Amino acid sequence: MKTLCLFGLIAASLVLPALAAGEPAVLHDKSVFVEQLLKRMTLQEKIGQLRLISIGGDMPKERLAEELTAGNVGGTFNSVTRHDNRPLQEAALRSRLQIPIFFAYDVVHGHRTIFPIGLGLASSWDMRAVATAGRIAAIEASADGLDMTFAPMVDITRDPRWGRTSEGFGEDPYLVSEIARTMVKAYQGESLGNADSxxxxxxxxxxxxxxxxxxxxxxxxxxxxxxxxxxxxxxxxxxxxxxxxxxxxxxxxxxxxxxxxxxxxxxxxxxxxxxxxxxxxxxxxxxxxxxxxxxxxxxxxxxxxxxxxxxxxxxxxxxxxxxxxxxxxxxxxxxxxxxxxxxxxxxxxxLGLFHDPFRRIGQASDDPHDVNAESRLHRQAAREVARQSLVLLENQNQVLPLDKSARIALVGPLADSHIDMLGSWSAAGVASQTVTLRQAMQQALGTDGQLLHARGANITNDKQMVEYLNFLNWDNPEVVQDPRSAEEMIAEAVAAAERADVIVAAVGESRGMSHESSSRTSLQIPASQQALLRALKETGKPLVLVLMNGRPLNLTWAQGNADAVLETWFSGTEGGHAIADVLFGDFNPSGKSPISFPRSVGQIPTYYNHPRLGRPFTEGKPGNYTSQYFEEPNGPLYPFGYGLSYTEFSLSPPRLSAEVLSRGQRLEVSVTLKNTGERDGATVVQLYIHDEAASLVRSVKELKGFRKVWLKAGEEQQVRFDISEDELKFFDAQLEQVAEAGMFEVQVGLDSRSVQTQRFELR
Structure with a gap:
């Protein structure tokens, strides 16, 4: 372990040995250190630093080690254990200038403990929950010898046909920006040089x-x-x-x-x-x-x-x-x-790699005996964050929460699927360590109630689609078909439903259907599952849909036929427990959708902050010669920022501290939020701004603030927002960011559609 000793000396002396023959490069001065190292490098060594190589993908490990020793590689990715990374770093340190490499990986929503996918994290509207997911991901990934993550993914998404919708945080620039800031700080910690960053x-x-x-x-x-x-x-x-x-x-x-x-x-x-x-x-x-x-x-x-x-x-x-x-x-x-x-x-x-190339790799004697050991997971945090990510879309006649003494029929191809709980880009997550909905509901019911399980349907019966989804995983296919006929599986599910008090149907997409290169032309739940749902509806039993998916789906049938609909996205390692906590009322759902749900694929793009029009469609008025589709109702099925609770909340009209906002000053918006129901719970108060007239066409409204507030039953709280001219700025025709004088409307609500308003003037 000569290289380990050598770099121990570096840390002590703060001088890089490879530069000792020339002018010393002092490690505590970054610019001097980098410039002096750069002067010592040959052109070939410089080019080597610009090459990022996939371990096992772009070249075999044996050749990679040779290239590292020759100084021809600057970093690698797709290696996720200290045991694998250590010899590669040692090879890099055998190069002439002993420049360490960094190790990168797609740690997107967790590393070994998998948290909800991006849409799920965004649905929490809780930056503490988002920060928890990011910080734990960094702790776990750095403990495996990783230095960099290709995340966060902050692409604004307004077309849910895109498969990578699942990775991002939705349609709104303000909300996604808040999450972007939070995730970067969580990953990078107090200092990038720290071993857990x-x-x-x-x-x-x-x-x-x-x-x-x-x-x-x-x-x-x-x-x-x-x-x-x-x-x-x-x-x-x-x-x-x-x-x-x-x-x-x-x-x-x-x-x-x-x-x-x-x-x-x-x-x-x-x-x-x-x-x-x-x-x-x-x-x-x-x-x-x-x-x-x-x-x-x-x-x-x-x-x-x-x-x-x-x-x-x-x-x-x-x-x-x-x-x-x-x-x-x-x-x-x-x-x-x-x-x-x-x-x-x-x-x-x-990253501290010149001070200690093994800062995150550590010594071999400290390597975990089992990299997938249960003790390395953060299950409680994953469960808490996942609960915050669930969005209750429908709850007719308060069918939810369920009674733990009930007889429940749990059906659907996603009810007991370990791998689909992980979602896309699940890093080093292990499918067998996830908790499925079936496992969690059985545990929650204990001996008081009864769980009747039937698969009911395959994810899809489309052979071509199954082949596509399994293309990269033929040795261990993710989509495994039940060989029984569709009729036989539905009959089994109906029989279980007829014996039950209530039906819970876990339906939606396999995780591969919401992934890179998995764009769709339809937002429908696959036909095999639709047939199952129609048969279950005919039993007359209360029907609860638990959706698992990585994009908004077409839920028009669900809205009209299901008694309750819970959007769970792909909720991670502890997803089953989190969903069961909500279904049985041990946790009151508080998630709000970060993306609009269109009524059909023909409405895309559907997003709340669209530009104003000269002939807008107005609900309740004739649609002729306005911007509308005439075959179906206009606007999203579920708007941005929407989500129900097991309790009820009331929101007062907004109050303004002044009717005029002067430049350089601030205006306060306050509302009274009250929990008028019988359960404790949380909701998200959302502030939108509407610019009434500007030099360019502006959005109908823009999110400019939000507060997630938890209240006991009967409790009320004042919620305040500050507005300055910064919140009123936009990019004009010259791409200058300006706040133009004029009238503005403040809109406050619990979603983007149902709001109350006040007006003020910017002078």
Whole structure:
């Protein structure tokens, strides 16, 4: 373990041995240290720092170790144990300059303990819950030797056909920005140099959630005003929160791929926003410049990417093959290479890797005996966060909460599916460690009630769809078909329902249906499950739907036929217990949807903060010659910010501290929230602003504040918001952020649709 001893000496002396022959580089001075190391590097060593290699994917481990020793790799990803990472770091430290590598992974909503998917975390509207998920993810991932996470994913999503809707935090720039800030700080902790911190690589920069038609990897064509007003704020929030890295998106932006977009990566990100961290391509994105048609060959693709400001090439071949030649030919200045390397070295410095390359890997004697040991999980925190993420959409005649002495028929293909509880991008989560709904309900009922279980249906009976979902997992398929006929399975489920007091149907999507490259043309629950639900409805028994899905689904049938609907998204390791806690009333649901539920796919995009129109449709008035669809009711089925509780809340009309807001001053908005029901519970008070007249068409309303408030039955509380001109600003035709004088409407409600208003003037 010579390298371990060597770097122990580094920490003690604060001098890098490889630089001792020249002017010493003092470790406590980042800029001096990086510059002196840069001076010692050959061009080939510099290029090596710009290459991010997938362990086992891009090259076998044996060759990777050779490349590391030669100084040809700057970082790796997809290795998630200290045992695997240690020899790779040791190989890197055998290189001439002994520059350590960093280890990265997609830790998106938990590492070993899996928390709810992004839409679920956003549904909590509780930044403490979000921070808990991020901090625990960082603690667990860093304990496995990881240094960086490709997260948070903060793409604004207004087309639920997009499979990656599941990863993000919804449709609203204000809410997503708040979560972006929270997640970055939770991952990175008090200091990036701490052993329990991960560097956040915010993704996907930029506008990836706006791909045309909701089809993954598609084009984005968007006005500058919409970019700056609606889609860019969450990335800016993450950068302002100190994110050490940015992952660059795969899509084009107004005809220019993000990976070759100098305006995006240099003018906007670095010059305007002041970002000084490292930029990383998405997987294989530089090679894809050829397929985009902006590069004739790999050499040109490498030149375009590095010139645009793309520091590290993920799954690289082209930087390694062509950058040296490009520099030699004078087509890429050495200064461009140096600046990219400077950012990579700076990231490693901030992570503390030059002080101790094994800061997160530790010593072999301290490795966990079992990396999947139960003791390494944070189950209680996962259960608490998951409970906050559940959204009660319907509860007719208070069918919920359920009685623990009841006889309950639990049916549906997701009722006992361990792997689907995890959701997409579940890092090192182990399916067998999840708690399914069947397990949790059985435990909650104990001996008082009875649980009758029947599968009832497959996720889908579409053979082609099953083959697609299992394409990457043929050895261990995620979607396992019950060989019985659909009729036989439904008959079994109906028989169980007829013996029960109430039916709980766990239906929706498999996790692979809401994933990267899993865009859909339909938002319907698959036909096999629809047939099951119709048969269950015919029994006449109360029907409770527990939805598991990674996007808003078409729930028009559910709204009209189910007695209760609980949206649970994919709720993670402790999801089953969290859902059971809500179903049986041990926890009062308080989640609010961070995304609108359209009535049909034809309504997409459906989002609450759409621009104003000259001929708007008005509910209750004739629709002719207004902007509307005439076949079905207009507006979302469930609006942004919507979610029910087992108690009732009343909200007073908003009160303003003044009718005029002067620039440089603040105006207070206050409301009285009262729990008028018989149960303790929480809800989210939401503040929206409507600009009545401006130099550009503005949104009908914009979220500008929210408070999650817990009240005992009968209790009331004053809820206050401050408004300054900052909350009134927008990007004008010159892309200047301005607050224009005029009248504004304050809207306060418990969702975006049902609000009460007051007006004030900005002077």
């Amino acid at each position: 991960l560097m956040a690589s915010v993704k996907h920069f930029a506008l990836y959630g706006a791909v045309e038609g909701g089809r993954d990897y598609n084009v984005v064509d968007m006005s500058p005003q919409r970019m700056h007003q609606d889609y860019l704020p969450p990335y800016r929030a993450a950068v302002d929160a100190g994110a050490g890295s940015v992952m660059v998106a795969l899509n084009t932006i107004n005809g220019v791929p993000a990976s070759a977009n100098r305006w995006l990566l240099r003018d906007l990100l670095r010059d305007d926003w002041g970002f000084s961290g490292v930029t990383i391509s998405d997987h294989g994105a530089i090679t894809e410049l050829l397929r985009h048609g902006v590069a004739a060959d790999g050499r040109e693709a490498a030149r375009l990417a590095i010139a645009a400001g793309l520091d590290m090439s993920m799954a690289d071949s082209l930087y390694g093959e062509h950058l040296a030649e490009l520099v030699g030919a004078g087509e890429v200045p050495m200064q461009t290479i140096d600046q990219a390397v400077r950012e990579v070295l700076g990231a490693k410095y901030d």
